Amino acid sequence: MSVAEPIHPSLVTVIVPVRNGRDLVSDLVARLVGAADELTEVVIVEDHSTDDTWAVLHEAVRGLDQFRVVQNPRSAGVASARNYALTLARGEFVWFADADDEWSPEIIHLLRSAAERTGADVVVCQAQLVGVGRQATVIDGLPDERALSRRDAWIALLGGELHGYLWSKLFRRQVLLDNLFSLLSSQSDFTGVARAISQSETIAFIPDVLYQHVVREGSITRSRQHRVDNLDVCVAELRAHLVADAPDLVDSALYASFVTWFVLLPMAETPGRVGAPFGVVVAESRRSRARLRQLPRSAFDQLRPSVRRRALLARTAGPFYSVPRMALQRVAHIKRRRS
Template sequence: MTAAPDPPVALVTCLHFPGSRLAGAIARLEDTSPHVSEIVVVLDGVTDDERREILEWAPLLPKVRILQPRSPLGVANARNLALAAVTSEYVWFVDDDDEWVPDAARVVADSLADGYDVIAFRARYRDHPDSAGRVVDGVDESRGTTAREARRMLLDGTLQGFLWSKLFARRVLGTDPFPDLSSQSDVVGVARALARSHRLRLRPEELYTYVNRPGSITRTSALRLQNLARASDLVVEALADDADPAETDHFRAWFSCSGTVRTVARQRVPLREAMPALRDAQRSARLLARRGVRGDGARMRLELAALRLDPRVAVILGRFAYALLDARRAFRRRAS
């Protein structure tokens, strides 16, 4: 019996000083290798020992290609570099310290064969390695949809801007889809890909788990908060041709305004460091309120109202809400 051909999918990951996570990353890549057509690994900052271990391992898997920039590029530029080297029909971006179903590309093989521009599946988030987590992206249904609807789903938050919960046809990614931002470049890349797309497939399977660890891009207190506003502008720019102004205003409200408050509150970014971005978010929230955008749901309405009044009040309320949430989750873990 003839073995099924490898799915035409390139797995892309960018390593940035993985340390103790390297062994796990290598094991996951080995497990995934039989189920993709190529693996592209960018060494975007590694120690000499890490480089040596990777270069000794890579020849054991013929599908692996190692890219070694002369100096660290940052995650966005590293992904652009990897994309330029991809030869497969589809691309799947993963983070080396997360977890995924190794044969995910085979699970969605029928959607690959149908030639969809983007295939979106469900992903789970865990705030630490031992938690059960929760679903943070995707929908619990299996159907095709137009790219126009998919773009609306991105703007209203039904689909999130995560890369790892989607397979992209190489043709819709174009050249350098990720802007040179230290964070939030992924949502811009997703928006730009959707702007070039015609058909998207929604899948109900959970195929990826994002494990939020200390030191990750979105968790560090050194996060450049202004990236939220800049990414918001770039997403709106990418989707401007067929997006309704009310849809883009709503996106700015939840992604940039509420997103800034929640990031500062959740990651406990010092207020002195966060105030420039919070003041920008306050001005944006006030402008959106004059257009009639005050948020969907009680929590978002409260966040935006507090932000318009005083960003410090919004952050204090946010930190209190997260403290209650953490206490409730800790109680449930102990009870189970």
């Protein structure tokens, strides 16, 4: 771990990358001011925007002593920006947020209080995915308070109770390694979370819903680029940690089921959902089918019923599953845009 300045006890460093976000800045700074207390510092890392975000940020934080606006030394994406900001973090704890999301004003206070009360290295709150129509679904965290060992955290990750989202978690700075995030075009959050868990003794959950990840038209999370291969990078990262920490889990049905819902189903479904070329949809669905057929039946038994049905259909039908699904999704998308 590299820390530019001494760590300050109880201080929370908030890290927010921003690129081409001039229209987000005013609301972002207001939300951060609303959540910050006297034991908070905010590092906003500007990632070589092509608009005037840099100037707008400086103007927005004028007079806010707890805020620092810095520029990533190189333009290499959000993972690089976060890695750079971590070298500047002075807090005992670190929380990452996305510039276009929303959160409770209590998030920093409640996460820090839980960390100090439990001694946990990572604290996880519940988070919601808020769709374009403002419909909200819980996507991370547990509805009760719980503390897990590292091994149990790996099991929770494999079972889908713990996810690789950054913004629903507070980390002790000491468990965040140098170059924490892999330089991927997507899914770098997952590699950072996995590496942090690998250095942690206790992972605590609190039931509060404190963060809303907002999906907007044109959002990077709705990018039409095809990035399924990054999921295989995440699985390789996770597998390496399991080999070191819990080797018995590597050959388990739970691990195989994780690969199914985390990689192989997205391989069959994501290209069509994001509008990839027809040839890519067919090729990826065939690749998914081939890999699904290599898995033991016990891997499917671990899945939730709705996911199991989709996986078995993709395993059996290949393109005859993905192509009709793509067509139905596009029809639904057109209807939503017209309504």
